[in-house]
Amino acid sequence: MYRYDNYDHQMLADRIAQFRDQTSRFLRGDLAPAEFLPLRLQNGLYVQRLAPMLRIAIPYGMLSSKQLRKLAYIADHFDKGYGHFTTRQNIQFNWPAIADVPDILAHLAEVEMHAIQTSGNCIRNTTTDQFAGAAANEIEDSRPWCEIIRQWSTFHPEFAFLPRKFKIAVCGTQDDQAATQVHDIGLFIVRNEEGELGFRVLAGGGLGRTPVIGKEIRTFLPWQHLLSYLDAILRVYNREGRRDNKYKARIKILVKETGIEKFQQKVEKEWLALKDGPLTLTEAEFQRCKAFFKDPEYLPLEAFSPELEHALNTDVLFAAWHTQNVNAHKKPGYSIVTLCLKATGIAPGDITSEQMRFVADLADRYSFGELRVTHEQNLVLADVARKDLYALWRALKSQDLHSPNLGLLTDIVCCPGGDFCSLANAKSIPIAESIQRRFADTERQRKIGKLSVNISGCMNACGHHHVGNIGILGVDKKGEEYYQVSLGGSAENVTALGDIVGPSFAQEDIPDVMEKLIGVFEQHREQQERFVDTYRRIGMEPFKEALYGKAD
Amino acid sequence: MARLIKDRVIADDQWELIREPIDADALRALSGRNVILPLSSWLELHEAQPSHQGLLGVWLKNTELPESITPWLPRIPLIALDFPVFTDGRAYSSARELRQNLGFEGELRAIGDVLCDQLFYMSRCGFNAFAMRADQDLEAAVRRFDDFKDAYQASVLNPEPLFRRRSCANG
Numbered sequence: 001m002y003r004y005d006n007y008d009h010q011m012l013a014d015r016i017a018q019f020r021d022q023t024s025r026f027l028r029g030d031l032a033p034a035e036f037l038p039l040r041l042q043n044g045l046y047v048q049r050l051a052p053m054l055r056i057a058i059p060y061g062m063l064s065s066k067q068l069r070k071l072a073y074i075a076d077h078f079d080k081g082y083g084h085f086t087t088r089q090n091i092q093f094n095w096p097a098i099a100d101v102p103d104i105l106a107h108l109a110e111v112e113m114h115a116i117q118t119s120g121n122c123i124r125n126t127t128t129d130q131f132a133g134a135a136a137n138e139i140e141d142s143r144p145w146c147e148i149i150r151q152w153s154t155f156h157p158e159f160a161f162l163p164r165k166f167k168i169a170v171c172g173t174q175d176d177q178a179a180t181q182v183h184d185i186g187l188f189i190v191r192n193e194e195g196e197l198g199f200r201v202l203a204g205g206g207l208g209r210t211p212v213i214g215k216e217i218r219t220f221l222p223w224q225h226l227l228s229y230l231d232a233i234l235r236v237y238n239r240e241g242r243r244d245n246k247y248k249a250r251i252k253i254l255v256k257e258t259g260i261e262k263f264q265q266k267v268e269k270e271w272l273a274l275k276d277g278p279l280t281l282t283e284a285e286f287q288r289c290k291a292f293f294k295d296p297e298y299l300p301l302e303a304f305s306p307e308l309e310h311a312l313n314t315d316v317l318f319a320a321w322h323t324q325n326v327n328a329h330k331k332p333g334y335s336i337v338t339l340c341l342k343a344t345g346i347a348p349g350d351i352t353s354e355q356m357r358f359v360a361d362l363a364d365r366y367s368f369g370e371l372r373v374t375h376e377q378n379l380v381l382a383d384v385a386r387k388d389l390y391a392l393w394r395a396l397k398s399q400d401l402h403s404p405n406l407g408l409l410t411d412i413v414c415c416p417g418g419d420f421c422s423l424a425n426a427k428s429i430p431i432a433e434s435i436q437r438r439f440a441d442t443e444r445q446r447k448i449g450k451l452s453v454n455i456s457g458c459m460n461a462c463g464h465h466h467v468g469n470i471g472i473l474g475v476d477k478k479g480e481e482y483y484q485v486s487l488g489g490s491a492e493n494v495t496a497l498g499d500i501v502g503p504s505f506a507q508e509d510i511p512d513v514m515e516k517l518i519g520v521f522e523q524h525r526e527q528q529e530r531f532v533d534t535y536r537r538i539g540m541e542p543f544k545e546a547l548y549g550k551a552d
Numbered sequence: 553m554a555r556l557i558k559d560r561v562i563a564d565d566q567w568e569l570i571r572e573p574i575d576a577d578a579l580r581a582l583s584g585r586n587v588i589l590p591l592s593s594w595l596e597l598h599e600a601q602p603s604h605q606g607l608l609g610v611w612l613k614n615t616e617l618p619e620s621i622t623p624w625l626p627r628i629p630l631i632a633l634d635f636p637v638f639t640d641g642r643a644y645s646s647a648r649e650l651r652q653n654l655g656f657e658g659e660l661r662a663i664g665d666v667l668c669d670q671l672f673y674m675s676r677c678g679f680n681a682f683a684m685r686a687d688q689d690l691e692a693a694v695r696r697f698d699d700f701k702d703a704y705q706a707s708v709l710n711p712e713p714l715f716r717r718r719s720c721a722n723g
Contacts, residue, residue: 007702007718014700022669031669038639039669121639151704151714157676158648161641227713238645239617273653278706278713285715 001062001370002147002292004112011155012109015116019043020102027099042122042160043105044092044115046422051095053420055118056108060128060146060170061089061373061380065360068371070111072356078104083356085341085349087413087464088167089127089373090118094420116154121162121249123153123234128170129177130374133293134336134382136328140189140197142172144289145226148281152227159234163241164249166234167206179375179491181205182467184251185233186214187226198222203233203263204255207461211497212252217264223286225271228279232271236263296368296383301333303386311390318393320442321404326389335386337367339379339396340403340411344436347429348414349377358399366392375464376413376452378406408445409453409518410436413464417457417474418481424457426474426481431455431510438511439518448518451531454489467491469532470517471498472510483510487517487543488535496532499540502548516546555690557671558659558681560697562690565683567609567630569663579604588632588661591616598624611663614642618650625656633679635664644677651678651708668693672700678708 004012022039025031031039040046044055056071071091075083078100079093086092096104108114117124126149128142129135149168153159159166171180172189180186186202199221205214221229233251240258242248255263312319327336339359342348351359359379363371366388367381374380384392396402405411412435415421417428432455439445454468465471471486483505486498505513520542525534535543554565567586573593579600586607589597594610609630610621621628631650633643643662650656661681662674668688675697684693706713 005718007714010701011703018699035638035667035669121641148715155673155700155703156705157673157703157707158644159641160673161639161644161670235645235648239642243640243642278711278716282716288715 001064002059002143002289008112009109012112012114015043015114015155016102016105016109019105023098023102038120038161040098040101041120042117043101044118045098045101046119047098052098052101053092053094054096054101054104054115055086055090055092056113056115057118057125058090058113058373059150060126060132060143061130061375062143063371063373064111065363065369065371067111067113068356068360068363070107070113072353072360074104074107075353075356081354082350082352084347084416085351085373085377085379087375087377087415087462088118088125089130089375090125091373092416094416119165120160121164121166122160123156123162123166123168126150126153126168126170127178127183127375129173130338130372130378130380131177131327131336131382132172132372133295134329134331134334135173136330137174138172138330139174139191140172141290141293142170142189143293144286145170145172145187145189145223147289147292148226148285149230152230156234158231159238162234162238163243164246164251166237166251168230176491176493176495177374179464179467179495181214181495182207182211182464182491183214185230190220192220196222199226201229201233203267204252204260206250206252207464207466208250209247209459209461210250210252211461211466212256213495213497214252215255215260217260217267224281225275226281228274228277229267229271231274231279232267235270236266240266295331296370298331298334298383299385301331301385301387303332305333305385305387305389307387308389315390317404318390320446321393321402322389324404324408324446325406329383331383333386335384335389337381337384337389337392338374338406339381339401340406341378341401342405342411342436343400343403344410344440345433347416347419348412348432351379355399355401358395359401362392362395376411378411404442405445407450407452408442409439409448409451409514410445411452412436413452413454413468415456415462417455417463421457421462423460424474425459425476426457426483427507428455428457428463428472428474431472431474431483431507434507434511435514438514448521449528449530452490453514464491465489466497467495468498469530469535470514475504477504481507483507485513485517485547487540488532490532501540501544513547517543520546554683556661556681556683557690557694560694562694567607569611569632569683576600582606586630588630588663591620595620609659609661611661612643612646614640614646618646618654618656622654625650625654628656628658630659630661630681631656632661632663632683635662635666638665638667638670644673647674647677647679648708652711668696671696676703676705676707676709 026036169183188200201218202214372380418424456463456465467489489498588609611632
């Protein structure tokens with residue numbers, strides 16, 4: 001993992017002193033609320049429905065056991081004993097006091113963490129594949145690039161007051177797990193015919209009110225030019241992005257209104273002025289960052305583990321979890337384990353301080369002291385020896401962290417919604433729970449197979465409902481909370497935006513709606529087809545008919 | 553005389569900012585003074601500069617691009633960039649464009665909704681003069697330049713990004 005040097009530490013210390021001063025000026029009344037607002041947002045601090053919310057950055061999802069223990073400490077001392085992992089691989093706390101925030105930031109700095117640019121109209125946390133560096137199907141580890149982008153974007157003087165927020169994702173694997181195509185900038189690590197490393201660059205993707213899949217603006221960008229090219233895109237956006245309407249301010253609207261070719265020309269023109277200047281990345285810097293992410297001290301293990309085989313044959317619950325939550329690793333004898341934080345009755349992505357400490361201990365014991373947060377709001381132990389899987393599972397079971405539903409219907413992605421968020425039109429957590437209760441039978445879930453259900457409490461789409469195989473969006477209908485359902489979304493390699501089925505439903509109808517949708521799927525499914533593939537094959541009509549009756 | 557921050561020091565403002573477009577007669581009435589004109593007036597009147605006793609500068613709205621004055625840059629003593637509200641960040645890009653791409657070396661001044669908490673970023677983008685909003689405490693504002701001892705990016709103040717400086721310095 002990346003480790004701070006004196007420069008990084010100094011910048012964080014300076015930031016905390018700056019924010020402490022700003023906060024005290026605000027609390028004294030010397031700094032107007034409207035002027036404090038962007039300053040606090042760029043330190044992750046929102047003022048929410050019930051209390052302020054502090055969002056802490058987990059750069060590209062990488063977390064050490066020591067950092068997780070610090071988050072547990074913060075949950076206990078400044079919050080109500082739990083935290084919430086977000087769809088940007090960050091964590092947020094819903095109950096801190098504004099006056100405490102500078103102290104919380106000082107605690108975070110001790111473990112090389114911060115809340116910088118986790119909100120506001122600036123460049124946000126760069127996200128990537130949660131299996132980076134461990135995945136069996138990797139082209140190149142994305143994490144050194146994410147760190148290079150993190151440093152470039154942190155306190156970037158030119159881009160702190162953009163028209164709107166700006167999100168970048170990097171994908172280095174064959175199967176995109178980072179929803180890269182629905183980001184303001186999506187970077188795919190590729191090699192050209194000469195074997196040289198570079199990026200395929202997408203721009204103008206995004207979810208929110210107007211979901212758009214990003215468009216390619218460069219087929220191959222040599223890695224040396226990454227930062228100058230990013231600077232060029234951001235400069236065009238900063239200058240020309242719309243500022244007259246918040247809902248048309250994301251880069252996707254600019255790209256759409258300008259046209260991809262013209263936008264590309266503008267970026268190229270800007271880039272030519274910057275290209276080959278001091279922003280050109282050096283081999284030394286790439287190697288310096290890469291060295292932080294070298295392999296842990298893997299043991300030379302056999303791919304086959306008799307202990308594991310025995311457990312799989314004798315414990316069906318473990319075997320079910322193993323099938324669902326364990327993924328292939330690049331090293332023989334190792335696996336990638338996902339802890340699905342989607343137990344029924346718990347808000348998706350929530351974790352208690354006790355569980356944090358417990359998981360931190362497991363990371364130390366079984367996975368070289370490191371974890372990753374996924375944008376589906378789960379946790380990953382990326383380097384677990386296969387012979388240890390059964391022991392790990394039993395430990396997880398003791399803390400209710402063994403949900404065997406990764407990628408299944410109840411592994412719901414969900415924003416905090418109307419229970420916490422002041423932007424929300426409707427609640428989302430109770431919807432998730434009602435679906436989880438209806439489909440509690442894990443055997444049935446397994447039969448249904450891979451299916452993503454994404455729920456957002458408003459158009460801002462923090463729950464990524466547009467790219468859920470089944471997306472659920474909370475809407476306000478004359479003061480009542482209603483839910484609009486869409487089908488066929490996907491954030492995978494073949495990214496697709498869901499199609500709305502029709503008029504929205506009342507909260508209590510959602511489990512029945514889900515039941516009907518699954519019924520149609522089961523009726524039309526061929527062999528082991530996934531829900532999204534059946535939908536793509538048969539289209540909307542049969543689903544619509546099941547929900548609203550035959551159209552005449 | 554109004555006060556401003558220039559090159560990190562509180563100083564008297566030697567210039568007069570003309571917010572609305574003016575014609576040649578109005579400019580003649582200002583003879584002997586250093587004036588900052590709106591772009592439209594400047595484009596129209598600056599060729600007549602010999603008759604103007606005093607210096608002529610130009611200010612740009614955040615929708616006006618620096619390219620519109622490229623040919624004259626070496627001869628312009630002062631360019632001001634306007635912040636109609638501090639959350640509108642377009643002038644940061646214009647400032648960098650002027651300094652880094654177009655090589656402007658005269659005074660680059662931030663005008664409008666200029667607040668102390670943005671001075672650090674502004675200075676790194678190449679502004680060296682700040683006509684602060686009237687309610688701002690200039691003494692306190694000057695200290696904001698030192699909020700951070702270093703930064704990751706290249707900036708106008710330090711054209712080498714940190715990654716070009718740190719590799720051998722400390723590990």
